[in-house]
Amino acid sequence: MDFNGSDSIPGPRAEDQLPQTAQAAAKIVIVGGFGVGKTTMVGSVSEITPLTTEETMTQAGIGVDDNFGSASKTATTVAMDFGRISITEQLVLYLFGTPGQQRFWFLWNGLFEGALGAVVLVDTRRLEVSFDVMGRLEERGVPFVVAINSFPDAPRYAIEELRTALDLTPDIPIIECDVRRRASSRDVLMTLMRFLHSLAMTGART
Numbered sequence: 001m002d003f004n005g006s007d008s009i010p011g012p013r014a015e016d017q018l019p020q021t022a023q024a025a026a027k028i029v030i031v032g033g034f035g036v037g038k039t040t041m042v043g044s045v046s047e048i049t050p051l052t053t054e055e056t057m058t059q060a061g062i063g064v065d066d067n068f069g070s071a072s073k074t075a076t077t078v079a080m081d082f083g084r085i086s087i088t089e090q091l092v093l094y095l096f097g098t099p100g101q102q103r104f105w106f107l108w109n110g111l112f113e114g115a116l117g118a119v120v121l122v123d124t125r126r127l128e129v130s131f132d133v134m135g136r137l138e139e140r141g142v143p144f145v146v147a148i149n150s151f152p153d154a155p156r157y158a159i160e161e162l163r164t165a166l167d168l169t170p171d172i173p174i175i176e177c178d179v180r181r182r183a184s185s186r187d188v189l190m191t192l193m194r195f196l197h198s199l200a201m202t203g204a205r206t
Helices: 038-045 102-112 129-140 159-165 182-205
Strands: 024-031 054-056 075-077 081-086 091-097 117-122 144-149 174-177
Touching (some): 038 081, 038 091, 038 117, 038 182, 117 129, 117 182, 144 182, 159 174, 174 182
Parallel strands (some): 024 117, 117 144, 144 174
Antiparallel strands (some): 081 091
8 A cells, every 4th residue: 555645544434424413322232032133123223234243054053043933044143233323413322233142142241341221122932032131131230121023923912911921120111113114123222212311310319
């Protein structure tokens, strides 16, 4: 490379540059078991082309990875997904989707570092995988909301039934969503932001 100015290191693409009005940013993690829709959610809501670390699934995962309900899934996240969305002109959220397979959960600690809050995506066909996910967030002290991703063949339950089944306290929001739809994914993030604001206001009064 010629350092006299004839060539230069390319900067970020125009679509990736932060809005000039942005004044604050927050890190949000999207967590859940294998195949619950984390990559889809980040991709549907991100205003920039998302970064993904998906790899083709191979026979090596047979007997190791639980792909119940995801037999047609051919790729899986092995590190993280990354996207960005502007909630307001001033506030930007950085979205980090975690890998769902348990053998990659050792990466979660780094992804949780500095997170303001989290979305726990839940598949009602596999509620049991959500307990470890929520337990890890509670251990790290990361506040979260629960988003029930609507799969066509998944059983439907009343919100209070789900709250009981997931052993959630009354204050934790539960919202139904379709992560394929940008508006629905954005509603989940707005629910999280309102929850975090309510926690901040409660803390300020105590």
